[in-house]
Amino acid sequence: MTDKLSRRSLLRMGLGGVTGLALPATVATAVAARLALEAAHTSPSVDRFAVPLTIPPVLTPYDAAEPTDIYEIRQVTAEAEILPGLRTPVWTYGGVYPGPTIEARRGRPVSVRHRNELPVPTVVHLHGGVTPPDSDGYPLDLVLPRGVHDWQGHHLGAGPPPGGTAGVAHGERTYHYPNDQAAATLWYHDHRFDFTGPSVYRGLAGFYLLRDEAEESLPLPRGRREIPLMIQDRFFNEDGTFFYPSLDPTLVERPGVQALFADGVRGDTILVNGKPWPFLTVDGARYRFRVLNGSNARAYRLRLDPPPPGGGGLVQIGSDAGLLPRPIPLDEVYIGPGERYDVIVDFSRYSAGSRVVLANGDGDEPTAQVMRFDVGSRATDDSVIPETLVADLEPMPPIDAPTTRSFVFTGGQGGIPATINYRTFQADRLDASVPLGETEIWSIKVDPEHPFHPHLGHFRILDRNGEPPEPQDSGWKDTVQIRAGVVRVAIRFSTYTGRYVLHCHNLEHGDMMMMANYEVIP
Template structure:
């Protein structure tokens, strides 16, 4: 990876001219600055919003427990469910549900999750945000082949045209071992198969994994029924009720990627929360904790409450991707990119009983401008508050860094097709782009052409700078995904601790990821 001076690095954010001069212009640089992607329009009439209750994903019970570990079993299978009222939609689901069941774990207590693949294609499971040994991290070629034996080789199509000699391939099932030596946080698990992550997640392969610990337990935060996990996704639906997705190969077995019009990302016109279209949650006039996950393939949201509470400051942020902040922050609105999570407290006691409060998307239009609704149904005793201090976060500064690395994320070519690259090269599973030493602190600097939410496996990081200035108001805390706007540059700092082995970093726009925008690092 080429080295840039810090001054030169930040000069690349000076506008479209600088990006073209640097060779960083993507296929549609001058598209909408709100989000990157192309809208798919459903072929069925859309239901009226706010007609169905908010579903809460079931919490998965362990099949066995011992002194150190909890054991779970999940079957990945095809089924049909009712998402739009009156229509049956085929999905690929963990336990046959969308979202999959929630796993709740204790920090430091190992979770062993056996996944059985009864789908017609190989799968890979990645615990997003997990501090996980490499053999269980969900490396993109570590396939679990279908239990029926329809795939018997390591090859599964894709853009590389090669096999990965280091892939760990199993038939039918795999035990993923998560030591969970990390802070309480909102994690999620999803499919991560090379070249086909986008359509697999779109069809339903995603679920929450929540970690709890004694530090968080001691805080007087909203809990029980006043803690709501909210997985926000967007989808489009075909005439037969199926999820409409523009795969080049609808069987997801040979040719990767999407039709050329959707290379920038796939946007749906139906907003789902926990798998339900524009749902309604009845709440008491008390504080509620909202664990918000953007699990959309490409869509960004800018969340706000309508009407806002008296005096504004609708959201009190208490946590980020990987756990609690040091102290809370308040926001009137909240931008959130694919794979980002925000832990929020909303005080519905600031509204009169009977109020209807809509969670809106300030980046949306038409059907995508609204997300869900809260009905303040009753008064109740308030038993929570937000303390001044939430958690201790290890300080990291430039003086601790042993290495600084530079990575550009931009459009490029994958053979004769448009695609996406890191450092000018599309993904290759056998190439290692960085070798940090275990325990070292490094600074990684990213520059982009379009919108790119960048995710690092294994580690959490702090945002050091954005556009050559201080981090933004939404950059606080332990992050594992950082969103960059077109032409922007960001520096992050992290300690590569935990485990040796091969890991990944990539854009979490899933169409970008599938079309080459991934790379590898190896902790040594």
């Protein structure tokens, strides 16, 4: 296999007939062309704030015997009413869209048996989880559909061989999650090699909320005032079906999207928990929102419109990997694909009858609004935002760590293949070996914008383009949206050895091989 740009790379972009690199000359050209194509495809009109927000159901273990909670999830096709009055075929975990929420406890292991009854292979990744390599969801650890014993798809022919870590499973696989990490908002989603983008787009995503005693001892909003929000964007056809520009709509053989969408599929309809621009009726009290950007490629600049008197309406209490040391009042939160932010909104700062929009400051019509909160009268509220959330959070690692690595994320726009360090992913190539238990400094340079996500590893952001991190960068993270330039992180790998991947969490870029292997060694 060659490490450099190849015809296979171009095929992923729908450019297999191109010789050389006679591609659009600039990023601006490609973006303009994509916008023109998006304008040509418009989803059916939907009234804003006309449907109530729904909360994904919490999954019940079928066996809660000590010492492990055991779940079973059937991956099945279904139909969901996403746009009012229309039925959308979806791929689901457990028949619901989005998937059901798993609530786990620190120190109590969870085993999830996934049974694949879909027409294509799947892989399940617990995003943010500290998991052994054979349960991490390595993209080539395929679970073949039930009854299928010899998959003949493109990725088993011209592409890398299957079975990167746990091998190929037939019909089902049980993933084991030790949950030996701090309470955090995690999520699980499909991670099949070549086809992560369309599989997540069709519905394969759900929350995984990890709780612990330290978090539960805090007087934070809970119960019906603790709400997960999965924000996604989608295109729809007139009949309510998803529009996704796959080169192979069956997702069986040819990976990739139409060339004009190579910089990521960004839809014109905003969904929250699977509903378009929903509303939520709230009391005049504090609410905790676990916000997940589950979109394939779109980033959001979230803010309240109107802001509460005095500003600081989004009080950040947590990041990807858990609670912050102290709450941070913010006017807006910038959230890239795969990132999570826990925020508290005190609706008692608004008068009863107020209508408050969760807006997207980076969006244009129709993506400038996300959902609406309809504020009721003041209600009894015994919650408090403590001045200290985590007293013993591990401090920022030293900046003079002995090992520094550099990763350059380029391409995915303007007809340029997506690469890391100017190489596309190869399953049989090891790109880095990282000693277990050591902290390293990694420099991630991007052109022009990419969300960086390493499996297994959690990190602290040291600086952005040589400047101090932004306030929302506090705490331990597993994903960071990088908006041009360089971000340096101090990263650690604890508990497990084995092979993992790091990649761009723009899912179309990941499918175009903006991914690399690394190995944690003893």
